[in-house]
Amino acid sequence: MNLWELPTLDLAKELLGMKLIHDDDKxxxxxxxxxxxxxxxxxxxxxxxxxxxxxxxxxxxxDEAGTIYTYFIYGMHVCFxxxxxxxNKPEAILIxxxxxxxxxxxxxxxxxRAKTEIQLTNGPGKLSKAMGFxxxxxxxxxxxxxxxxxxxxxxxxHEISSGPRIGIQYAEEAVHYPYRFWIKNNPYVSR
DNA sequence: CGCATGATCGCCT
DNA sequence: GGCGATCATGCGG
Numbered sequence: 001m002n003l004w005e006l007p008t009l010d011l012a013k014e015l016l017g018m019k020l021i022h023d024d025d026k027x028x029x030x031x032x033x034x035x036x037x038x039x040x041x042x043x044x045x046x047x048x049x050x051x052x053x054x055x056x057x058x059x060x061x062x063d064e065a066g067t068i069y070t071y072f073i074y075g076m077h078v079c080f081x082x083x084x085x086x087x088n089k090p091e092a093i094l095i096x097x098x099x100x101x102x103x104x105x106x107x108x109x110x111x112x113r114a115k116t117e118i119q120l121t122n123g124p125g126k127l128s129k130a131m132g133f134x135x136x137x138x139x140x141x142x143x144x145x146x147x148x149x150x151x152x153x154x155x156x157x158h159e160i161s162s163g164p165r166i167g168i169q170y171a172e173e174a175v176h177y178p179y180r181f182w183i184k185n186n187p188y189v190s191r
Numbered sequence: 192c193g194c195a196t197g198a199t200c201g202c203c204t
Numbered sequence: 205g206g207c208g209a210t211c212a213t214g215c216g217g
Contacts (some may be wrong), residue, residue, distance in 0.1 A: 037198070046198070074199050075210030081198085094198055113201070125199050130214060135212085167198055 003149070004065035004142075008068040008084040008091040011065075012038040013084040013160055015082070015183050017153035018034035020098060022131045025144040026106050029131045030099030031121055032152050035182040035189045037165045039081075044179075049090030061090035066142040069136055070128070077125030080133045082142060096166070096180070098127045107131070159184050161179045166190070 006014055013036075021030040030170045039047035042062070048071070061068045061083055069081040069092050075181075085091035098121040100107055107120045107130035114120045121127040128134075133147075142149055162178045169175060182189045 039198070047196080053214095071198085072212050073197055074198085075212080076194085077199050079198060092198095096198085121197070164199070186211065 004084070006054040006084070008038050009039060009179065010092065011082075012036045012093045012179070013085045013101065015095075015149075016160060016181060017155045019101065019150040019152040020131070021148045021150060022101075022133065023148075024132055026132065027103055029102045029103030029106055031054060031127070031131070032101060033095055033097075034099050034186045035095075035097035035180070037096055037121060037181070038084075038179040039092050039094065040179070041085070046168040046177075046179075047090070047092075048163060049092075052090070054090075058090060058140050061092050062088050062126070063139070064141075068137050068140045068147060070133055070138045072135055073125070078128040078133055078135065079124045080128050080137070093167050094124060095127065096124050097122050097182070097188050097190045098131070099186065100130070107144075118187055122188050151190040152153070155183065 015033050015036050017035050020033055021106045041049045041082045042052045049058045060067050064087050065084045067083040069083050070078055081092040083092050100121055111120050111130045120130045161184050162181050163175050
């Protein structure tokens, strides 16, 4: 089975427990993905690509699954996403939280404000900072450059929860769609 | 070109 | 629970 051929909602669940790895000049940082959110293109009011909106920013969402989509939000945070679905269907999965594995000391240096290890990566902006993801990662292909996905923990369906997405109050009917997925009882999940 | 807004975080009460 | 920070992006003029 090719991971990147999965429908977006399935991929969002499949990514849980997998290992996300970043190599750069500071070394390697990695973590298990413990929380994701799916954004389903044209019909999903919460998605940047709602109604097939196509701009310089959303362009990578139309690319092939496994392309990396990073964007800047609230004047200070980077969010890290993986494009999914067929080419020209602008869907993506936001990585919302990680459980750190490697490079924890480097993460602490990058996340000076974090008081506990949990706070290093328990939110989309936090994990980007801890892992060293930036806008320059936008458009990279997963597993072709310095950002990789590997098998991690195998999860059963009963270990996964779902619920409404966070921070999309403007999205009208899409507000309640259960497109957020997380590993049950994992302490690194946001909120 | 100006300006409103946001897939958040951290600090304050 | 509330709010200010701070700027890339998108859209209107």
